[in-house]
Amino acid sequence: MTSYIHCQNCSMATLCLPYQLSPEQTEKLDTIIQRHRPMQKKDVLIHSGEPLKYLYAVRSGSLKSYTIDSQGDEQIIDFHLPGDLIGFDGLIDGEHRSFTQALETTMLCEIPMQSLDTLSAELPGLRKQLLRLMSGELYASKTLLGTLNHHTAQQRLAHFLVTLSSRFQQRGLSNREFRLSMTRADIANYLGLSVETISRILTNLQQEEVIRVTNKLVTIESLEKLRTIAA
Amino acid sequence: MTSYIHCQNCSMATLCLPYQLSPEQTEKLDTIIQRHRPMQKKDVLIHSGEPLKYLYAVRSGSLKSYTIDSQGDEQIIDFHLPGDLIGFDGLIDGEHRSFTQALETTMLCEIPMQSLDTLSAELPGLRKQLLRLMSGELYASKTLLGTLNHHTAQQRLAHFLVTLSSRFQQRGLSNREFRLSMTRADIANYLGLSVETISRILTNLQQEEVIRVTNKLVTIESLEKLRTIAA
DNA sequence: CGTGGTTTTGAAAGTTCTCAAGATTAGTGG
């Protein structure tokens, strides 16, 4: 056993493709997976329009996905945390549909699409998990749509923080205290608000003793209150 | 050959699961597909929380999918046209995540999820198309997210009409003139606007000679202008 | 320790919403 990372000993396995696979099957999956070179903050992993040869799984760090609109502006559509898979939106026609950029130092696994397809013919659990992961992303995206459509700025930001909190918890991290790897501008863009509004609401939530914010570090003082606001 | 509908002679086949399947494979797919009883306007096909046993393909008519928020209000997340598949958001845990209701008289095909999975092990083209369809829905959902987030009410509605137009065109119908099976309130809800705003903007677009609206019937007088506005 | 990027805060300006009422359309039963 080398010190290299394998699906068999990856702490994100239950969130990722191996979920539902037996140890032997996981080993099989592991053989098709490659490690990607480490990425530094601001490095771009995927350019929109590129052929989709690989899916990527986040091992550590975080990234944002975005499109560029007709005026050349970014439209952030996703933040990726460890255990997330990246690239599903390109399966329509085999071309990536968005850009993906590292928000901090980030490690990734690289999964050749073709091998994955071949293997999924053989492993029902893998097929199922692929559909589950896409379905989950679809669900998150539609939920977000509902949230943004029908909620105030404060509710949107609260929803964002609650969602982040539970994603960190799923990953074995604290759901009460975490670091925002994205800027306020990124959050604003993602939620369809202005930077100033994000800043003001963070200040408000702090005054109401729902959260505490120190630069990038967020401490949730009352998750209950935050959930109530988000509802 | 009976008069019954089969995948082999369905005009929506290229938008639906049979895309990429050979005639023999399509026939195989057809054997697992059942016809669903016709639905009338306001009939509810799917209740949120129900176990997902079937995916549904729209043959004719249209439907809306929505969730109910904590205040008991509808949040419309999708409109379904012929050729669309319904149910993908429930694959996470085998439970439907939203309600789906007919907007008019509607015919559906019923696809048992289990048989579909079994068959997809055998047919790579079916696997691929399943992923394509989900990916397409994901892409549409994220694009919409970007649109709603960063655009004005007029841009949103224009985008909605342009998207509908091209969906009708894909289905062999006119992209210049079509009937809105949903109410203004449904559109407003979907786009995160108020009914009044929808009404006002439709009037504006008419005055600017971009579209003509007579009740439910929309005629696009300048698709080019509409696209420019939507951008 | 300076420089650039990020965040915060204030005040004015816009866009969209809410409320209210009237007009039109669709659906139902006689």
Add this chain to the structure above:
DNA sequence: CCACTAATCTTGAGAACTTTCAAAACCACG
């Protein structure tokens, strides 16, 4: 086929929320 009722749609005016513009404070990196 008409009349009636409920639902949908339109239009106006004031209110509310969020944005934009502007400037200062803060942080991070070389």
